[in-house]
Amino acid sequence: MTEPLILGGSVAPFGRHRDGSHWRDWVRQAGNEALEDAGLEVADIDAVVVASESDFLSLQINPGPVVLDEMGLSGRPVVRVEGGGASGGLALREGMIQIMAGMAGRVLVIGFEAAAGHLQPSDVQRVYGLSFDAEVDGMAGATAVSLYALSIAEHMARFGTTAEQMASVSVKNHANAVGNPWAHKPMTITIDDVLASPMVATPYHRLDCSLASDGAAAVVLAHPEAAPKATRPLSRITGSGVGSDFARLGDRAERHAFIAKRRAAEAAYTMAGIKDAARDIDVAEICDPFTGAEIQSLEALGLALPGEAAPALADGVFHKDGKLPVNLSGGLIGQGGAPGATGIAQAVTMDRLLGGRYRDSATSFERGLIDVHGGVGTLAAVHILERVEP
């Protein structure tokens, strides 16, 4: 089986860009930096995959050809991929498929979102209310935070998960973002700070929530036979899985758990030959739109047993110096959440972590996991990346 290589990538910083810049500027920055990181020229790219979540946010329908024009890639095949918060991960999978099918040798996968500085926050909340079963739940008033809150409330009732344990996720991820030049919200805070922040929707305080961010990210994938000779460690994608669950949270038998993610992970682990994820994964970038969602994700991914992720988090197992570092970038909570870009930014981060060139760290890892989802864990994409020596 062909295992696509990641030749390089980059991120246009996540944040609330009120500087008059346009998402095209962020796309061009991320795309050109990704090509430079990969050691390729525009002419080397065979095809492009574009991810963005909502045209309500960007004011651009059919963004693919626009991205091509911005990158000097006009005329190339382009596919736009959308799956809510999973968009970037699904775009990565689409790029993989094109390479594995022999349809392209080198694919630029690029994602963006104008989710923060463009619309007023209340309008962004209204748009994201359409991310679920819009006609039934969204129109009834469901927002992202209210549905995630209902889901984690059942987790708390079942396992005794506490607000303090969830707050420890916020402390970890905001701290991990400190020093990350791509991060929207690097902060050094305490559990008390989280618990003292304004309540948004019980049990979630403001500092339990990630931010909607502007930003872009890009990676260059290649068939091993279409890759230039490597001069540094690269990474290859050895596993990919997608899973789904009922669109309505209320329809699920296990509303406290992310079953779609469990399905996606099982498929990715099978493809990568992983038997015991908690043992075999060295580092992970995990979807954490809310603190409790990181706990639910860890359990769905099999990185902790059901009900055991929260105490393990509080004990430091998933801290940067812990047994399995999770969200060294800061995750959505610290680095930010630009849905079309998030899954791709995770791939960039993981590629650099595996290559021993992430930020100022010389530490390298052998095998990493990246994970994004849309809805309340409704549609999930999980990928396994492994280090390749030059």
Add this chain to the structure above:
Amino acid sequence: MSDNTLRLDLALGYDHGLGTFGEYFRALAQGQALASRCGTCGRTWLPPHTHCPEDGRACEAVELEGLGVVVAETRTRTRLPFTDEDANIIFVLVAMAGADNAAFGRLENFTGEDAAGQTVRLSGTDGPIGHPAQNAVFIPQEFG
């Protein structure tokens, strides 16, 4: 805001068909719980599905008694879609008697600290709404 930024206000008016949800919404406005039942697997859904999400078979409409138990709650201050005022709202998931799923809606007339386990009745609402789905309002059974 940067001087390189334009303020654009976009108002979109939709003539939005309700499709097969129309019947459910009309019943909801009367405080009636119009569910659907799969003729093959027997699973019963409220809100309804025209076809069973489990097996794709057509469902038939069934009316439930309208009673249920709150399985989770969250309290927030927000604005319902297409309405004008923020409000303090308790959103709940309610396991309705006779249904296999849970229904999302608002809980009103509840003054306790935690609604989980509370028996409630689907009531509809006389308050302002912006969409008929907002008639998914529950009240404690003692008010029913």
